[in-house]
Amino acid sequence: MKKIIVLTGAGISAESGLKTFRGHDGLWEGYNIYDVATPEAWQRDPELVQRFYNERRKSVMEAQPNAAHLALKKLEEKYEVLIITQNIDDLHERAGSSNVMHLHGQIKYACSSKNPALLYPIEGYEIKMGDLCELGSQLRPHVVWFGEPVPMMTKAIHEMPFADVVILIGSSLAVYPANTLFDYVSSGAKVYIVDPEAPTISLKNELVVLKGKAAEKVPELVEMLLNS
Ligand code: OAD
DSSP states (O other): OOEEEEEEOGGGGGGGTOOOSSSTTOHHHHSOHHHHSSHHHHHHOHHHHHHHHHHHHHHHHHOOOOHHHHHHHHGGGTSEEEEEEOOOSOHHHHHTOSOEEESSEEEEEEEESSOTTOEEEOSSSOOOTTOBOTTSOBEEEEEOOTTSOOTTHHHHHHHGGGOSEEEEESOOOOSTTGGGGGGGSOTTOEEEEEOTTOOOOOOSSOEEEEOSOHHHHHHHHHHHHHHO
8 A cells, every 4th residue: 555644734724714824814923933832931921822822722623624634534545644744733633534643732632841741631622720730730732832842753754754655735844843854755755735835845756736725626636646
């Protein structure tokens, strides 16, 4: 069975109503990264950070997978599929995809601020100040902040050379280290990019760029791959 690795970013969830980060009306237009998405922000003003991610979690809970998420599940009929996502939403899982790796954490989980390996599913949409882990420290969102290590990278790097096909959907590739994953693609792998403003990547691989929105282009690409 051929293996497909799908790298996804915020753009795949845009048509589910979740904001992307950069560009017009992106989340980082309305918020300063250093105020809400760094360990220093958490030290300085944990209430603000908590509120920011509680809002994100509420939006994710109100969102539904779109045609792109659903099409990727269908790809499993013919291929071994691994989705490596920078997204903290759970829309791939809710669309039924069985093999999803989250590089930047998962918004539906809390973790201990003393030991980030201690994870707890969140019932409603809020983590409240005063909610504690079993070690007695404040619970924080299970997301990777700027300046923090990305523990899943080692596993992701290990997987990349095994892909026969790599599909990048809806990421500006602006963020390190996720944007280094293409360095590990095998030279024989075919690469597809789906994005209305596809980022430039320098690759010697066969590359097809499908300019457009994920909910339209991904189902078309999946049909093509299922029939090829
Ligand atoms: P960005 O906001 O940087 O990029 C979103 C990409 O999606 C852009 O290339 C858009 O052109 C594209 N896009 C927009 N609408 C689309 C649609 N309907 N269909 C397909 N593509 C569309 O988001 P990411 O690259 O995911 O990290 O951002 C990477 C990381 O930066 C995030 O995981 C987050 C952020 O800061 C952390 O918070 C650690």
